[in-house]
Amino acid sequence: MLDIPLRDYFRETRVFTSRLAIAIVVVLLMTLALVARLVYLQIINHRHFATLSQENRIHPRPIPPVRGRIFDRNGLVLAENLPVFTLEIIPEQVADMSVLLERLAGIVQLRPRDIENFKKQLRRRPHFESLTLRTHLNDEEAARIAVNRPHLDGVELQARLQRHYPLGGLGVHAIGYVGRINESELRRIDQSAYRGTQHIGKLGVEQRYEDLLLGGVGIEKVETNAHGRALRTMARIAPDAGQNLYLNLDAGLQAIAEKALSGRRGAVIALEPATGNVLVFASMPTYDPNPFVNGIDPDSYRLLLEDPDKPLINRAINGQYAPGSTIKPFLALAAMQAVGFDPSQTVMCPGWFRLPGSRRRFRDWKKFGHKKVDLHEAIVQSCDVFFYTLAVNLGIDYMHDFLSSLGFGARTGIDMIGESKGLVPSREWKRARGEVWYRGETVVTGIGQGPVLITPLQLAVAVNTLANRGTRLKPRMLRSIEDPQTKVLQQIVLERIGEIKVTDTRHWDMLTASMIDVVHGKKGTARRIGWNASYKIAGKTGTAQVINQDETYDEKNTPEHLRDHALFIGFAPAEDPQIAVAVVVENGGHGSSAAAPIARELMDAYLLPREKITASLAQDATND
Amino acid sequence: MTVLQRLHLDKPFFYGVLVLAALSLLILYSASAGEARVAVGQGLRFVAGFAVMLLVAQIPPHQLARWSLHVYLIGLVLLMLVLVVGASGKGAQRWIDLGLFSFQPSEIMKLAIPMALAGYLSRRTLPPQLPVVAVAGALILIPTLLIARQPDLGTAVLVMMAGLCTLFLAGMRWRVIITMLAAIAALIPMVWPYLHDYQKQRILTLFSPEADPLGAGYHIIQSMIAVGSGGLYGKGWLNSSQTHLEYLPESSTDFVFAVFAEEFGLIGILLMFAAYLFVVMRGFAIAFHAQDSYTRLLAGGLTLTFFLYFFVNIGMVTGILPVVGVPLPIISYGGSSLVTLMAAFGILMSIQTHRKILQA
Structure with a gap:
């Protein structure tokens, strides 16, 4: 007896044809699913998304939390946050960065290092986050920026809190300090926790208790005009300030x-x-x-x-x-x-x-x-x-x-x-x-x-x-x-x-x-x-x-x-x-x-x- | 014989692709904010792509059948090579740099798997018995795992789907299909811990894009806003505010559909879907008319895969599938995948035009 499986070409064709028919039905059903999704987005929720699109002038912006303060055992301040004027730029809203930097250099003092730092940040920025160009502007510089602001698209003058160690070098090896987040830290940290924050504890207690000191980032939704200038705040989720630490240190x-x-x-x-x-x-x-x-x-x-x-x-x-x-x-x-x-x-x-x-x-x-x-x-x-x-x-x-x-x-x-x-x-x-x-x-x-x-x-x-x-x-x-x-x-x-x-x-x-x-x-x-x-x-x-x-x-x-x-x-x-x-x-x-x-x-x-x-x-x- | 017939081109299919190519140029011009450079670049790619299609269409199917296994093996070797010497971009090794140009070996696999499977299955009795399914499964799994290692999960899944589609068309038994689907579902929790952080992020983002609106969820939120704000009629050509205010990332590549949806609305989309479905149905028709198992399976498999690319891309842009980096076939800006696609169309045309018409 022959033991060779005979190929039943008729059956093969029939199986294939039925499978093809199923495939066509599935294709049509899947297309229908897409259409249903599009109807949901474009017809049913059209008004919602149209509003969002209109309001896409509304930027979500991170509000950095206030870093926790550090005290000695008697409540003496070892590390605090002081307000300083910072000059910040939202790159998306700048037409020509080099022209802007040139113009700013004529208004405030910009060291080559400031510009270098800024360009470094520019390379790893998230969307629509302002980047610091200079800190510690004095009152006169701040005033000059404020006066010239209509001609400076994408430039913002911010009063930011800056870490300060009132006792200077006292106990520096114990307390440590914060500094700008560097490349290797950037890879290590959870970046969503550091939005709007440019500093991280580098040494000592500042480093060891970074998680307690940092706090939770907040979000504000800011309406901007066509040039991206903030007009008013629409909604705000307040940041959680970092924990204050009391040290045993005297x-x-x-x-x-x-x-x-x-x-x-x-x-x-x-x-x-x-x-x-x-x-x-x-x-x-x-x-x-x-x-x-x-x-x-x-x-x-x-x-x-x-x-x-x-x-x-x-x-x-x-x-x-x-x-x-x-x-x-x-x-x-x-x-x-x-x-x-x-x-x-x-x-x-x-x-x-x-x-x-x-x-x-x-x-x-x-x-x-x-x-x-x-x-x-x-x-x-x-x-x-x-x-x-x-x-x-x-x-x-x-x-x-x-x-x-x-x-x-x-x-x-x-x-x-x-x-x-x-x-x-x-x-x-x-x-x-x-x-x-x-x-x-x-x-x-x-x-x-x-x-x-x-x-x-x-x-x-x-x-x-x-x-x-x-x-x-x-x-x-x-x-x-x-x-x-x-x-x-x-x-x-x-x-x-x-x-x-x-x-x-x-x-x-x-x-x-x-x-x-x-x-x-x-x-x-x-x-x-x-x-x-x-x-x-x-x-x-x-x-x-x-x-x-x-x-x-x-x-x-x-x-x-x-x-x-x-x-x-x-x-x-x-x-x-x-x-x-x-x-x-x-x-x-x-x-x-x-x-x-x-x-x-x-x-x-x-x-x-x-x-x-x-x-x-x-x-x-x-x-x- | 008309010119098209003499060139071994299938008329309906050819015109369908031409319409999609025209849509591509139209929307890319808008997505690149009126910069002609992008549209012209894509136009040149189409010229190259049509040349490849024409070339492939001349190869008779029996010749393709003979080469199937070789193409598959070459693809496999290149995939292993890319893991060893490949250049990495965005943390993944996918490319082989040949000096003049670089290409992704996973692209070859998009064609090689349906070819190899059709070749293997057509030599066995159909519907395939369990041992045959097992061998076919191995043929699919090896390149899939290699691509997943790169890591390029999106392509890996699509390549696997291409193989499974071919198996399905060959008549794989339902209970095997159901067992396989169940196995895949069971595997997901086991694979999860091995995924890269960014891959997990994308999948989680699908379920709650608002969790990190400034980071991982950003793409999908902005994309949904673009699609939804398009409404029934759209904002009109060149009027996509999402794109022109630069809220929408990747607007000329993976997310080009969002621009189209915003500018042309649901009506425009339905017309576009019609063009895609026309091409898909013509592909199925070619498969239906094909005269032997090999060409039937190959034509059917390639067509189904093409549809899946379309489905996954739009699913991802509209927020029902994770962002896996699959371009919209033909319309998205980009070279490597376009060439593969055109080669696949060339195969379909060859199958259609090399039939031996029996004269009564």
């Missing part, structure tokens, strides 16, 4: 910290032990953020970039330093948790330390040594040999784990963007880099030298943990969020990030006692700031080497930028801590002389009855 304390550090490079952090609130967030030198708002001119920017003191660097979270002797209290705590450690054990300090089987001497800062010291005295006098010995006994891996549990080598989680991690070295870390761990590195880790790096903020958070007897809190810039309409405040709650468990709670007492004697003891390295204090300070000095030093190191004859970094950590009052401070002064020399006095000054200002610091500061600002 501008008065901040000013004291910055003044104490003025002329130097460094950072000061002060925290509130009970909450982790950031009272002071200072990085020196500072710079004035106001010129950045509308784009700083290239020359001034270059000056800032090339400044050898690097003011643009946020040392508080991005400066990474060797902790020096400030690491000792933490290692002391680590030792107390180690099995078999006896705090009363003594070590003989001849002024140097040598690993068994090695000829290399590790020097103590005191040339002829501290003689016999126990843990308490080793902290008080900052005996290096004791901690060399301790480090060797604890081992690098144990030290690494304990320091890590205090938050070193990891971001603190502060509400800022771009925090550095620092570094707590370990054998593991070196192996990952294809290197081997040397015993000598364990030795110097004992005094906070070698590869170990900390940020001033990490140091502050760690000393805060000591003040809290083990409770680790996340450092917080933001204190509360205020709804601009209802004025309802939403408080930010504190956040625990861990707990240092000790085998015996007396360890805290011992450690605090040692740190008190650093400041108040007869042999304490920071006794200079302690003898006349009316409250008890627990602290620790630190001096971190910048260059490898031998016995010929002479501070006076060493160039400034190669001198030691000076550090100090502490909290006060020691028995009931209200403030915890970390100070790093780059190339400051000694922790006791350069860093500790700054901490004392802050503590005095915070703990003693306040002079009207805040008030005098506000006075300064208005006098500017």
Whole structure:
């Protein structure tokens, strides 16, 4: 039998013809659907669309929201919005842009940079949005524009709100600033949320809390005449103002910290032990953020970039330093948790330390040594040999784990963007880099030298943990969020990030006692700031080497930028801590002389009855 | 024999296309705000397009049948090439730059898929059995996915529709058709997360153009205002205020229909629809008279595809379909798709004029 399917041509033709008939019906039905839609648009809703077309002289225009203001904890204004006259152009309504720009240049001052900026905006503009040509027109210029306006199609004079930082550079690294939205930000943001807004938070709190500060854009429908000039507003959906932010920062304390550090490079952090609130967030030198708002001119920017003191660097979270002797209290705590450690054990300090089987001497800062010291005295006098010995006994891996549990080598989680991690070295870390761990590195880790790096903020958070007897809190810039309409405040709650468990709670007492004697003891390295204090300070000095030093190191004859970094950590009052401070002064020399006095000054200002610091500061600002 | 017959041109079809071309020049002159440059440019494209049509019409259908698979394979290779070396415009890779000119390989596929499918199906018994449908499905799906990768979702969907139309005409069983439609409907939620943001935006905009009236919804709102304000009689030629006040974007390309609707109103539109339907019906007639499976399927498939382009464009301009960037066939300004279209008309004419008329 044949198994070849026979083609039934007649059937094929019949199937095709019926399908073709169906196709024709479908085509007709679909055409009918289109016609129905057109009847709906053109006949039934004709009047509606005809009106819209007539009124297409009515432009929807975005109304940018008012950006939320930023205050310090006492309500002092850190960032506000001031009205300025801006010269704006709606490109759709300009017949010949180059002629217009030429004419405008004859009326107001236009720098080449203004025109360049404007053309940049022109390339990525949305429909019918006005673009800023110049800001900060003075009254005379504004008046001249107003007079000439009939001859200037597409030109608008607007009173816009402009970000302003009344305290100038004070706390600039904490507050940050806003600036014009750049290309890469443009790709990242939801553009519909930024219609009419040309600025975005670039650094600090302004950047971190951009979503809260921004607010919601409004729309107004504006009727324009044939030349596109706005005649009247037809409808308006008001924008939602951004949230106001209260920071934990105390501008008065901040000013004291910055003044104490003025002329130097460094950072000061002060925290509130009970909450982790950031009272002071200072990085020196500072710079004035106001010129950045509308784009700083290239020359001034270059000056800032090339400044050898690097003011643009946020040392508080991005400066990474060797902790020096400030690491000792933490290692002391680590030792107390180690099995078999006896705090009363003594070590003989001849002024140097040598690993068994090695000829290399590790020097103590005191040339002829501290003689016999126990843990308490080793902290008080900052005996290096004791901690060399301790480090060797604890081992690098144990030290690494304990320091890590205090938050070193990891971001603190502060509400800022771009925090550095620092570094707590370990054998593991070196192996990952294809290197081997040397015993000598364990030795110097004992005094906070070698590869170990900390940020001033990490140091502050760690000393805060000591003040809290083990409770680790996340450092917080933001204190509360205020709804601009209802004025309802939403408080930010504190956040625990861990707990240092000790085998015996007396360890805290011992450690605090040692740190008190650093400041108040007869042999304490920071006794200079302690003898006349009316409250008890627990602290620790630190001096971190910048260059490898031998016995010929002479501070006076060493160039400034190669001198030691000076550090100090502490909290006060020691028995009931209200403030915890970390100070790093780059190339400051000694922790006791350069860093500790700054901490004392802050503590005095915070703990003693306040002079009207805040008030005098506000006075300064208005006098500017 | 008349001149047209000697040139292998089908008289009704030829005149129908000529009318649409005239409408194109008329409306483009207005859409470009009276700038002759655009209309003249389009006129030159028509000259080139008619030349291509004439050329293709000379090729006898059996020759086309022999080339079907080759054209398809070449198109496939070019599609893969475009993903590797293609130039990108507006974030999508669609073009191959040949120095002198650049073209979109997806255009080739608009012809190659009906050709390949007609070629494949006509060699099997019809209506097609399930395995045959499966192979045909693969022939459609591969280029569709490649085009969707570019990403050019609009063209991908249309190319797929061209293939499905051919399959439908071949007599694919209803239950297979229904299963397929159900599968596509089920796939939509799964594909959604893989769409680009701008594609999602366009589809969402269809449902609520007012959500972002200054941004994504802008095109469609302005287009609907233009169409609706045209009314029954229209505002008259060169009187489209939407266009001349420059509210309407893409007014000479994808949204040219809005200009036409505003200036000529519903009456003008009905006349235009009549011209389109005339061409479509003539295409169906050619398919009906065709003498073998291959030419029948090819003529029917190409005609249905042409209609779909027309439908999708107007659906998009009037706000019932998402904005997918499909031009109005023949009338929209632009070269690449016009040439493809004219080649397709050439094929139809060849099918019509190469019939062996049996003398009684």
